[in-house]
Amino acid sequence: MTETRYDLGSTADTWKYFWHPVCTLDELRDAKPGGKGPLQSTLLGERIAVAEVGGRTVAFQDRCPHRGVALSLGWVEEEKVRCRYHGWCYDATGAGVEVPSLEPGRPIPARARLVMYDCEVRYGLVWVRLDSSADTKIPEFPAWDDPQQRCILGEPYLWPISSGRRMENFIDVTHFPYTHQGTLGAPPNTVFPVYPVDQENGRLDWLTETFLAYNPGDDTYGPPAGPDSRMLPPAKYTVEMPFTVVLSFQWSETFATQIFMHATPIDAENCRSYWFTCHTEDGSSDQVHLQLQDMVLGEDLPVVASHLPRFIGDAQEEVSVFPDKTSILWRRWLRELAVAAEKGPEEIKRCLAQVNRESAAS
Numbered sequence: 001m002t003e004t005r006y007d008l009g010s011t012a013d014t015w016k017y018f019w020h021p022v023c024t025l026d027e028l029r030d031a032k033p034g035g036k037g038p039l040q041s042t043l044l045g046e047r048i049a050v051a052e053v054g055g056r057t058v059a060f061q062d063r064c065p066h067r068g069v070a071l072s073l074g075w076v077e078e079e080k081v082r083c084r085y086h087g088w089c090y091d092a093t094g095a096g097v098e099v100p101s102l103e104p105g106r107p108i109p110a111r112a113r114l115v116m117y118d119c120e121v122r123y124g125l126v127w128v129r130l131d132s133s134a135d136t137k138i139p140e141f142p143a144w145d146d147p148q149q150r151c152i153l154g155e156p157y158l159w160p161i162s163s164g165r166r167m168e169n170f171i172d173v174t175h176f177p178y179t180h181q182g183t184l185g186a187p188p189n190t191v192f193p194v195y196p197v198d199q200e201n202g203r204l205d206w207l208t209e210t211f212l213a214y215n216p217g218d219d220t221y222g223p224p225a226g227p228d229s230r231m232l233p234p235a236k237y238t239v240e241m242p243f244t245v246v247l248s249f250q251w252s253e254t255f256a257t258q259i260f261m262h263a264t265p266i267d268a269e270n271c272r273s274y275w276f277t278c279h280t281e282d283g284s285s286d287q288v289h290l291q292l293q294d295m296v297l298g299e300d301l302p303v304v305a306s307h308l309p310r311f312i313g314d315a316q317e318e319v320s321v322f323p324d325k326t327s328i329l330w331r332r333w334l335r336e337l338a339v340a341a342e343k344g345p346e347e348i349k350r351c352l353a354q355v356n357r358e359s360a361a362s
C-alpha cells in the first residue's frame with residue numbers, strides 16, 4: 001500500500017479493514033463468456049480480480065505470480081483461473097495447480113500462489129475486504145430484508161472525487177434548495193432543523209426534515225406539487241462507517257422508500273457508488289424511481305466534481321457552520337479511524353465501538 005493521502009489524513013491502510021463492493025453480480029456475469037469472470041476492479045489503488053471458481057466467488061490481487069500480468073485477461077476453466085500469458089492455473093484457494101511448461105511430475109513452486117482477499121456476495125453485490133484483522137461487518141441494508149420493499153439496483157457510477165466527498169454530498173440536506181432547486185426543494189425553504197445524532201455500533205443515526213412531499217398520482221415524491229400533496233414526517237439517515245448510507249422515508253402509512261449507497265474508494269480521488277432505490281409496492285414502474293435518481297445525481301455531479309481538493313483535506317481550510325453538524329460528526333469519526341488504523345486493528349475495533357447517544361440526552 002502507498003502512503004497517498006485519502007480523506008482527512010487517512011490512507012488506503014485505514015480503509016483496507018472495511019468491506020467495499022467492487023462490482024455487481026451482473027457485471028461479474030457479463031465480464032466473460034461463461035459468466036464466471038475474471039473481472040478486473042480497483043479498490044484502494046489495488047488492482048484486483050473477481051471470479052467464480054469452484055462454486056465460490058473469490059477475489060485476489062490481479063497479478064499472476066509468474067510474470068505479474070493481469071489474471072483478469074485470462075479465463076475460468078474447470079474450476080481454475082488460467083493466466084493468458086503462459087497458461088498457469090490457480091484453484092479457488094489461490095494455489096498454483098498447473099504450470100503447462102513444466103514436464104509432468106515436476107513440482108510447482110510453493111510461491112506460485114495468488115494473494116487472496118475476503119470476498120462475499122450480498123445484496124447482488126460482490127464485497128471485498130483487503131484485511132480481515134479488524135473483524136468488520138458488511139453494512140446492513142434493511143429494505144433488502146423487508147418483504148414489503150421492492151429494491152431496484154441502480155447503475156453504479158464513477159465520480160472523480162473521494163468516497164468522503166461523495167458521502168458528504170449524500171448526507172447534506174442544506175444543498176437541496178440550491179443544487180436541486182425544483183427537484184428536492186427551493187428557496188425560501190433553506191433552514192432545516194438540526195436533530196440529535198446517535199453514535200453506536202459503527203453507525204451514526206439521525207432524523208432529518210426536508211421540504212419534500214408525497215404527491216399522490218404524480219411521480220410519488222418531490223417538492224410539493226399540488227393541493228393534495230403532503231409534507232412528510234422526518235426521514236431517517238443511517239451512516240455505517242465509513243462509506244455506507246441508508247436514507248429511509250415513511251411518506252404515508254403505506255408508502256415508504258429507502259435509498260442505499262456505498263461509495264467504494266477506487267483510490268484517493270475517485271469513487272464508485274453502488275446503490276439501490278427501494279419502495280413499497282405502489283404499482284409504479286422501476287423507471288420512475290431510477291429517473292428521479294438520475295436527475296438528482298445529474299444535478300449533483302458538476303458541483304461535486306469541482307471540489308478542491310478532490311478529497312477532504314485539512315478541515316481547517318474549509319468553513320463549517322452549525323447546520324453542517326452531521327458532516328462534522330462524521331468527519332470527526334473518520335479522522336479518529338485514520339489515527340486508530342495507524343495503531344492497528346484492535347484500535348479500529350475500539351474506535352468503532354464508541355457510543356454517544358444525543359437523542360437519549362435530549
Ligand code: FES
Nearest residue numbers: 064066067083086
Ligand atoms: S505471467 Fe501468468 S502464466 Fe506467466
Ligand SMILES: [Fe+2]
Nearest residue numbers: 169175179300
Ligand atoms: Fe445532491
